[in-house]
Amino acid sequence: MAQTTFIPEQVKLPLPVAVGVVAQGIRIRLGRSVVTLTGVVLGIAFLMSILTTQSLKRAVATEDALREAASRMYGALVAESGSIYGRPLALVVTQKPSEEEQRLLSRLVREGARELRVWSKGPPLPGEAVKPLRPQLVSNEVTLAHDVAAIVVLGSGPLPQLDWSLAVNAAHQKLLAFSGKRSNQPLLAPNTNYVELARPLRAEQLAQLAREAKQDRFRGRWIIAISLVVTVIGISNAMLMSVTERFRDIGTMKCLGATSQFIRRLFLLEASFTGAVGGAIGAVFGTVFAVVSYFFLYGPRLIAHAIVGELASLGAAAGLSLLSGVLLSIIAALYPAQFAARMLPATALRTNV
């Protein structure tokens, strides 16, 4: 004999109450929250460091190109001379060395050249480029080239007066390397190994570089995608643990009148909090990590300048990271939240009546 009574929709619980419960919950279960938080932090830090790196890379592109060119020259040189570690080098300066040539010299010093002998006739060599070695000025061909790994002619200027046959014969491998651009290499002595270090790249090499860059980008994106998926799974797992731990609380609240929607909202809120905080911390960590790495690679001055120039894009990257943190956490929490919301109060209580 039931009257069809009109039962109104359960009143939506005001948001502040839900927020209060969540905040208290996080405070109480700080230990477990920290684990979830760390997961978010790591995932977002990784994302942010990648984005920051991309930004900074753009800013140091010029410097990068120079180092790249110097690297190629160095490679060309050691291909002919073999390792220069512990061996002397002879330098003939025809012109103030270009930026690339200066990087080459630094590289040679870093790779262990034992001494640098410079032909005394010609423009001076900037001491900066060859620190910590101190170049020795030499005016005798034999002394200049005795047992050197190579004689390197820097710059594209006119060749100084020099008995090239004498010099080349004194060199270990009779290797004469031109690092500057010359329309054609002058043949200066018989039986000499000539090598042009500053060869322009052939088309195939350029294509190869482009392919490699593309592969790098693809690989980079793939790694980001995977790391984000791992982060999401980690958060999901932590949230499922959290739901299981609170079976009893969920059941109790449902008995007291909480709707499924309320329960779901509780967990999604908790996830958003964790995501926001984790995203913020992760963004900071990621930026710091990338900037510090670049500090060591390129020097503080260049990087500070780069940061100022790229401030807008860095800000956008930070915002994106923060948003990702929140979004990823919410996505990760969808299944656990649904699981909790779906629980029948009786199941959740497990009363052994």
Add this chain to the structure above:
Amino acid sequence: MSAPSNSENPTIAESKTERFRDLFRTPPGDQRQRVIRAVDVHKIYGSGSEKTHALRGATLDVLRGEYLSIMGPSGSGKSTLFNMIGALQKPTSGKVYIDQVDVAQLDYNELAWFRCRKVGYIFQTYNLIEVMTCLENVMLPMAFAGMDNEPAREKAILLLERVGLGRRMLHKPSELSGGQQQRVAIARSLANSPEVVLADEPTANLDQRTGQEMIDLLDNLKQDLGVTIVSATHDLKMLQKSDRILWIEDGRIVRDARPSEIDFASAEFH
């Protein structure tokens, strides 16, 4: 949130009691109408070869204002029946009327509304929310019922004072003894002035003396407010205080008696 100071002035105390009663009084009229009615309730769990027939046609009435105890061995369907009466589960077949509403017809959201306003719950393990103070715990059902903060707080304070915890309102459950937590649970169960209070082994986790206090308190409240109590219990003291005792065995109610008709010393009840 601050608790009001307990006044010693008799006039104020009286008017407080009066106010308390007013908030909970059931409307006059047929005082002995049936507040719960279960008709031929069946409940089947699982499917295919894994079916469990937990309830096989249970029928019972609970009258308003009475104190009913349900007893039965484990596996008898006692917990299932309890869940049915408490609007925690829906029957597979049969009808369960709580306050003349067939709960089987309600969807999950309506059930939640119903539970919130018609049924109060007291659990063996108290089940208070650890992250909230006692006051907030008692206010929670009222928040779910859409009550404003201020009136909810007032009522919660009255309730907590009534159960003897006026000085402990702002403590967390973990700071209270078992008996005190159960008192908070009792206060909470009355928060929305429900038709019926369901008590699942309320004294099982308490020592003899505390258990007795709890039983006396419940009895007190019942007489004061005319609320109906259904409990599942093995506690002798509770059974003796009941108006009626139901036995359930194998999914059916097999006996319905008054405490006076039962020889508690015999091995009839486990």
